[in-house]
Amino acid sequence: MKHDFIDRYSKLESPVHDRDARAKTIALFAIVIICVTTPPTAWFAFCIYAAMVVIIAAASHVPYRYLFSRALVVVPFILMVALFMPFMHAKGPATHWGWLTVSQSGLLVLWNVTAKSLISVSCLILLTSTTPFSDLMRGFERLHVPSFFTTVSSFMYRYVFVIVDEAERMKRAGDSRNYNGRWLWHAKVIGHMVASLFLRSQERAEHVYNAMCARGFDGTYPSWKDRRMAAADYTFMVMIVGTVLAGRLAAIWI
Amino acid sequence: MDIIPIMSDVAIRIDDLSYAYPDGHRALTSVNLVVKKGESLGLLGPNGAGKSTLALHLNGILTGSGRIEIMGLEVCKKNLREIRNKVGLVFQDPDDQLFSPTVREDVAFGPRNQGLSPEQVDHAVSRALAWVRMEDFEDRSSFHLSFGEKKRLSVATVLSMDPEILVLDEPVSNMDPRGRREFIELIKILDATKIVVTHDLAMAREICDRAVVMDNGEIVADGNPALVFEDIELLEAHGLR
Numbered sequence: 001m002k003h004d005f006i007d008r009y010s011k012l013e014s015p016v017h018d019r020d021a022r023a024k025t026i027a028l029f030a031i032v033i034i035c036v037t038t039p040p041t042a043w044f045a046f047c048i049y050a051a052m053v054v055i056i057a058a059a060s061h062v063p064y065r066y067l068f069s070r071a072l073v074v075v076p077f078i079l080m081v082a083l084f085m086p087f088m089h090a091k092g093p094a095t096h097w098g099w100l101t102v103s104q105s106g107l108l109v110l111w112n113v114t115a116k117s118l119i120s121v122s123c124l125i126l127l128t129s130t131t132p133f134s135d136l137m138r139g140f141e142r143l144h145v146p147s148f149f150t151t152v153s154s155f156m157y158r159y160v161f162v163i164v165d166e167a168e169r170m171k172r173a174g175d176s177r178n179y180n181g182r183w184l185w186h187a188k189v190i191g192h193m194v195a196s197l198f199l200r201s202q203e204r205a206e207h208v209y210n211a212m213c214a215r216g217f218d219g220t221y222p223s224w225k226d227r228r229m230a231a232a233d234y235t236f237m238v239m240i241v242g243t244v245l246a247g248r249l250a251a252i253w254i
Numbered sequence: 255m256d257i258i259p260i261m262s263d264v265a266i267r268i269d270d271l272s273y274a275y276p277d278g279h280r281a282l283t284s285v286n287l288v289v290k291k292g293e294s295l296g297l298l299g300p301n302g303a304g305k306s307t308l309a310l311h312l313n314g315i316l317t318g319s320g321r322i323e324i325m326g327l328e329v330c331k332k333n334l335r336e337i338r339n340k341v342g343l344v345f346q347d348p349d350d351q352l353f354s355p356t357v358r359e360d361v362a363f364g365p366r367n368q369g370l371s372p373e374q375v376d377h378a379v380s381r382a383l384a385w386v387r388m389e390d391f392e393d394r395s396s397f398h399l400s401f402g403e404k405k406r407l408s409v410a411t412v413l414s415m416d417p418e419i420l421v422l423d424e425p426v427s428n429m430d431p432r433g434r435r436e437f438i439e440l441i442k443i444l445d446a447t448k449i450v451v452t453h454d455l456a457m458a459r460e461i462c463d464r465a466v467v468m469d470n471g472e473i474v475a476d477g478n479p480a481l482v483f484e485d486i487e488l489l490e491a492h493g494l495r
Binding site: 007132133134137154155157158159161162204207208210211212213214215216217218 | 310313315335338339341342343345347349350351353354355356359363364367368395396397411412415
């Protein structure tokens with residue numbers, strides 16, 4: 001069984017894919033941080049950020065459609081947090097349509113949350129879809145992210161496929177015996193499947209640990225030799241961070 | 255009566271090894287075994303006979319009561335590092351063995367734990383991959399390989415450590431005939447001391463020059479494969495026929 005839901009576009013060839021993982025991590029996280037610290041009324045700055053995301057996406061050949069559909073995962077959270085704000089902020093100027101009252105400050109909160117989360121999530125999607133996962137983890141290590149985090153993430157990446165496969169096999173085994181998991185009394189069976197998936201994962205973890213020990217693992221993950229950041233990597237980083245930062249500062253002065 | 259070979263000739267010496275799993279299930283009962291250097295030993299027996307449990311003792315992943323020596327070194331906490339450099343263990347399920355994001359990282363895992371320099375690691379990796387004829391796979395992700403490729407790669411992850419003893423747990427189970435054939439040829443040309451855990455008599459006949467039959471945690475027969483495999487009664491009594 002083949003899965004590509006994580007790494008689908010990370011092996012394309014483009015000027016963005018070619019950059020060192022560190023350069024991309026720093027540049028895109030910089031956009032996120034600068035973006036979330038921008039006052040919501042700095043419209044000009046948000047235009048710059050959005051334009052930057054669009055330019056990087058265009059240069060990376062990652063389809064906009066994919067980027068947009070992945071970015072939509074934040075919508076439920078926006079809905080939960082912010083959708084009711086315009087109707088609840090009673091203070092300050094407001095517009096009345098019959099019984100409905102829309103407050104300006106509430107609208108601003110909605111805009112603020114929506115714009116910032118969409119831009120931030122798009123940046124992270126761009127980062128992960130232009131960098132193969134192993135490169136990304138190595139880049140993180142180089143940036144002194146704790147190795148516990150990178151090791152756990154690497155294992156998750158490696159074994160999520162195995163677990164999905166196992167779940168799929170279990171489902172097929174159930175389906176072949178006319179099990180469709182549609183009715184309430186099926187809940188028990190699904191519970192058993194989840195439990196057995198958990199047990200299998202734990203057993204797997206034990207086996208993998210044995211296999212690692214058998215090859216001399218002593219708790220520390222050996223690190224890789226360095227790839228040097230090239231001039232192009234620095235240029236990429238400085239250009240993005242510079243432009244975004246300029247937009248942010250300009251917005252304050254305007 | 256067995257003639258006990260002189261010290262320098264012995265790769266593995268197991269004295270009175272017993273082991274019970276934490277749940278109380280007895281897996282090994284006073285196992286005694288001496289394996290000479292360069293020998294290819296087939297460890298045969300039905301499912302649940304204790305073969306894999308014995309294999310896990312050879313590099314100290316499990317520790318039972320009794321004494322095990324590898325190349326004259328006692329298997330104990332102090333010697334584990336050296337022992338694991340000498341004993342390469344290939345697990346039955348390649349998904350257990352291959353845990354890194356890319357093929358190269360998997361093969362480099364052992365050598366890097368051995369503390370080799372980056373150049374030596376690179377050398378060990380390309381040599382091991384060439385051995386199993388997977389040179390072009392370096393940057394592939396281990397998960398997206400076929401089962402046969404994963405099996406070959408599992409062997410490479412251990413060969414890269416240059417082990418003196420190679421322990422293969424069910425090496426050809428679930429493989430298609432061509433994969434099986436290629437794999438057997440591959441194992442035959444390796445000149446390490448080999449322990450092959452299996453219930454596949456045909457393969458054991460090809461690879462091994464000595465057959466040890468286990469059942470119920472005990473060794474029940476030990477000798478020339480040609481003779482052991484002729485003993486229909488023995489094979490039937492221990493689920494191998």
